[in-house]
Amino acid sequence: MDVRNRGAASSAGTEQLTLYWAKAGAGLSWPNPWNGGIYFDPGPNTMLMGGVIGTVTLPVITAGGESIQEFAWNPPDPSVYAAAFGGDTNHFCLLARVTTSTTAPFGMTFPETTNLYANVQKNNHVAWKNIGVYDLLPGTSAPAHAVLANLTTQKMIVKVKFSALDAAGNAVLLDKGMLKITPGTRLREILQRNRPTGEGYKDVGDGTFQLVKEGGFLGNIPLEPGVFATLEVVFVPNNPAEQLKGYAIRVEQVDQTDGTDHIVGGQTFVFGMVQGFGTSGGGGGGGGTAGHWPWWWWLLALLILLIILWLLWRLLKK
Structure with a gap:
């Protein structure tokens, strides 16, 4: 550490x-x-x-x-x-x-x-x-296994959001394919009793879903207290022969029990090399940092620079 x-x-x-x-x-x-x-x-x-x-x-x-x-x-x-x-x-x-x-x-x-x-x-x-990091081989795809959980004492209504990043860290991977979502046994049983709502997905009809739109989600998933449920996510490229340098899949669990979204947590799965991942x-x-410096140091430096430029402008104006 x-x-x-x-x-x-x-x-x-x-x-x-x-x-x-x-x-x-x-x-x-x-x-x-x-x-x-x-x-x-x-x-x-x-x-x-x-x-x-x-x-x-x-x-x-x-x-x-x-x-x-x-x-x-x-x-x-x-x-x-x-x-x-x-x-x-x-x-x-x-x-x-x-x-x-x-x-x-x-x-x-x-x-x-x-x-x-x-x-x-x-x-x-x-x-x-x-984070999970995998070697990426042409024509193959490794599954990302996410776990949903309700560790509270009250029933939770869950939304599961998905994002897919290309090697440059941009959320455009789904321009080249789609995400295949396969619920685990427990989640499949929940979804059979409670049909999910959402955006950007297709119900294939065999218990799996296809996520075809960036930021798509499955919602209205009830989880009782103490319940865990799993799902598998695989990126399926339009062109299996294309060699990708890397990509990342994000799965985010959101609590929408009270009608508003509250982030519970998420998982990021990195396959190959993706810009922005693999660092400390x-x-x-x-907020974040750039190097070892806190964000407010950079903000202060920018403010000082603006003051200097303003003073130079005043001097040149005289």
């Missing part, structure tokens, strides 16, 4: 870094399943969905400095997930949290809630790495 100090002063040297793992899914919450004890198959309890990898005390990190921390992790046997996850047995998520206190809010700028996505976006002390992961806390 690469921990960076973006502040103006050195760290205390007492901060705790904890690393967690979870079986990748679009419905991940907090603190479940990261703390362990949550299973895809309650009862048999063979498919553990997450757990704590370890905790270390960080050394003093100077302003602008960084520290690399290594964790030993023995992942669960991938074969135990085969019955439910198909070929996606080796796709996991990692979550890192830096805490400065043993009591809530644990040093976070914004107190954490069950909304994992919001926790990561609002706090620099939380980082989430969620980042946390939240007010």
Whole structure:
């Protein structure tokens, strides 16, 4: 783990870094399943969905400095997930949290809630790495296996959104093909009882769907509390002989129970080389970064440049 100090002063040297793992899914919450004890198959309890990898005390990190921390992790046997996850047995998520206190809010700028996505976006002390990378061979397509989940105590009405990026990172991949969506057993049963609504898709009639429009989605999918459901997504090119440098598929779970969209989480699957992926992961806390610099440093630099240009304009005008 690469921990960076973006502040103006050195760290205390007492901060705790904890690393967690979870079986990748679009419905991940907090603190479940990261703390362990949550299973895809309650009862048999063979498919553990997450757990704590370890905790270390960080050394003093100077302003602008960084520290690399290594964790030993023995992942669960991938074969135990085969019955439910198909070929996606080796796709996991990692979550890192830096805490400065043993009591809530644990040093976070914004107190954490069950909304994992919001926790990561609002706090620099939380980082989430969620990506699967595959070799891409001409004429072949590897499946992306996504997991939907309702880890709340209330029934959730879910919308599943899809996006497909080309090697340049642009959302134009569906100009060259379509996404074939195959629900897993549990999701297929749900969709048979509750016909989905949505946009940009075709119901093939054999239990699968074709996503033909960028940003298309399947909606009105009810998930009861504690329910997991899987789906497989495959990019099917119009020209199988064309060699693609790479592409990425995004699957996003949205909670629309109250009539408005609330992002629960998502998964990004990268096949081959795609611009913008394969770089170091980042946390939240007010936006992205360029290099190691916070966004507001760049905004300040732009403001100073504008002031200088204005002063030069005033001088030339005299």
